[in-house]
Amino acid sequence: MADQQARPGEDKRPSEIPVIRWEEPPEGPVLILLDQTRLPSEEVELVCTDASALVEAIRSLAVRGAPVLGIAGAYGVALAAARGFDVDEAAEALESARPTAVNLSLGVRRGLAAYRDALAATGDPTAAATAALASAQALHREDAEASARMAAHGLALLDELMPGGGHRVLTHCNTGALVSGGEGTAFAVALAAHRVGRLRRLWVDETRPLLQGARLTAWEAARCGMAYTLLTDSAAGSLFAAGEVDAVLIGADRIAADGSVANKVGSYPLAVLARYHHVPFIVVAPVTTIDPDTPDGASIEVEQRPGFEVTEILTPQATAVGGGGGVPLAPLGTQAYNPAFDVTPPELVTAIVTEEGVVSPVTPEVLAALCAKARATPAV
Numbered sequence: 331m332a333d334q335q336a337r338p339g340e341d342k343r344p345s346e347i348p349v350i351r352w353e354e355p356p357e358g359p360v361l362i363l364l365d366q367t368r369l370p371s372e373e374v375e376l377v378c379t380d381a382s383a384l385v386e387a388i389r390s391l392a393v394r395g396a397p398v399l400g401i402a403g404a405y406g407v408a409l410a411a412a413r414g415f416d417v418d419e420a421a422e423a424l425e426s427a428r429p430t431a432v433n434l435s436l437g438v439r440r441g442l443a444a445y446r447d448a449l450a451a452t453g454d455p456t457a458a459a460t461a462a463l464a465s466a467q468a469l470h471r472e473d474a475e476a477s478a479r480m481a482a483h484g485l486a487l488l489d490e491l492m493p494g495g496g497h498r499v500l501t502h503c504n505t506g507a508l509v510s511g512g513e514g515t516a517f518a519v520a521l522a523a524h525r526v527g528r529l530r531r532l533w534v535d536e537t538r539p540l541l542q543g544a545r546l547t548a549w550e551a552a553r554c555g556m557a558y559t560l561l562t563d564s565a566a567g568s569l570f571a572a573g574e575v576d577a578v579l580i581g582a583d584r585i586a587a588d589g590s591v592a593n594k595v596g597s598y599p600l601a602v603l604a605r606y607h608h609v610p611f612i613v614v615a616p617v618t619t620i621d622p623d624t625p626d627g628a629s630i631e632v633e634q635r636p637g638f639e640v641t642e643i644l645t646p647q648a649t650a651v652g653g654g655g656g657v658p659l660a661p662l663g664t665q666a667y668n669p670a671f672d673v674t675p676p677e678l679v680t681a682i683v684t685e686e687g688v689v690s691p692v693t694p695e696v697l698a699a700l701c702a703k704a705r706a707t708p709a710v
């Protein structure tokens with residue numbers, strides 16, 4: 331596939347990354363995914379012909395990251411409808427594929443509502459399938475637009491907090507084009523700073539155990555010609571202590587009504603380090619990731635993943651779901667604690683950047699007003 335490494339100064343537009351796309355070959359519609367478990371060494375595409383294949387791809391993190399999970403969920407409903415499968419059954423399976431990222435259930439429900447409304451109005455399953463697809467495509471476009479707006483708001487915030495540019499930003503996990511209909515969430519802010527010459531360094535946490543930072547963020551940063559440095563998660567503290575971090579930029583999988591933020595495990599320790607070292611801790615997420623129906627952090631279901639992801643180095647042959655075949659890192663039979671996410675309390679969050687602007691301080695009232703405005707704005 332295309333050369334992954336950008337030449338110095340070259341910016342290989344993240345939009346060129348074929349994260350997720352719908353195609354309609356003669357044999358029937360398919361959803362094509364870039365298999366993120368194979369990156370950075372291989373660019374392999376998964377062709378999903380039904381919802382169960384997509385559920386597997388979501389569970390194995392072949393497709394991952396809150397916003398794109400919502401897009402995938404909506405396409406999954408459209409795929410089931412277009413291929414004549416039981417749409418309600420498909421929607422239920424998709425929505426339960428991963429519990430923490432609220433966007434997944436939002437996307438599935440949006441596609442299902444479009445399908446049901448069209449079926450009720452026309453009685454025609456083909457028209458209903460077309461409506462479900464149109465809903466997924468609209469969500470795809472809206473997320474790309476939201477990503478660009480978050481990048482602009484986030485860059486303005488960085489410039490306000492650190493006048494003079496030369497931002498040294500630490501990020502965790504992967505929040506670039508691979509999680510988005512556009513260029514991502516937190517990563518898109520760093521990319522915007524890079525494009526105007528105001529990103530001095532992107533510190534990239536490797537993000538154990540599935541290494542989304544080492545494998546995916548480094549891959550995206552290299553493609554864009556960004557100045558980035560990879561570090562072990564445990565090395566982040568020494569960077570703060572050395573005064574090498576101007577801001578933390580992370581994404582989110584679910585933001586509760588009180589402003590608690592669920593994000594990749596390892597985010598909460600960064601928030602504590604940031605507070606101790608007086609460094610802004612900035613969450614970048616679309617309004618759709620704010621969940622007014624989840625009251626607080628304790629109410630967020632944190633996905634617990636298989637222990638072998640911690641006790642083995644996963645090779646391309648050892649899938650993230652099936653396990654086995656990885657290189658053992660610990661004695662056989664070792665028990666492992668492997669939460670996929672942790673929760674940061676609102677008092678440790680300096681700001682939440684959404685496509686509607688910057689929320690700071692984070693208060694339940696402001697979040698509620700944002701959600702009310704979003705709900706009052708009809709989906710396309």
Ligand SMILES: CSC[C@H]1O[C@H](OP(=O)(O)O)[C@H](O)[C@@H]1O
Pocket residue numbers: 391394395396397502503504505509515516542580581582583592593594595670
């Ligand atoms: C902004 S979405 C990216 C978000 O999703 C990641 O989780 P996972 O890789 O398990 O899907 C992580 O929490 C990122 O911040």
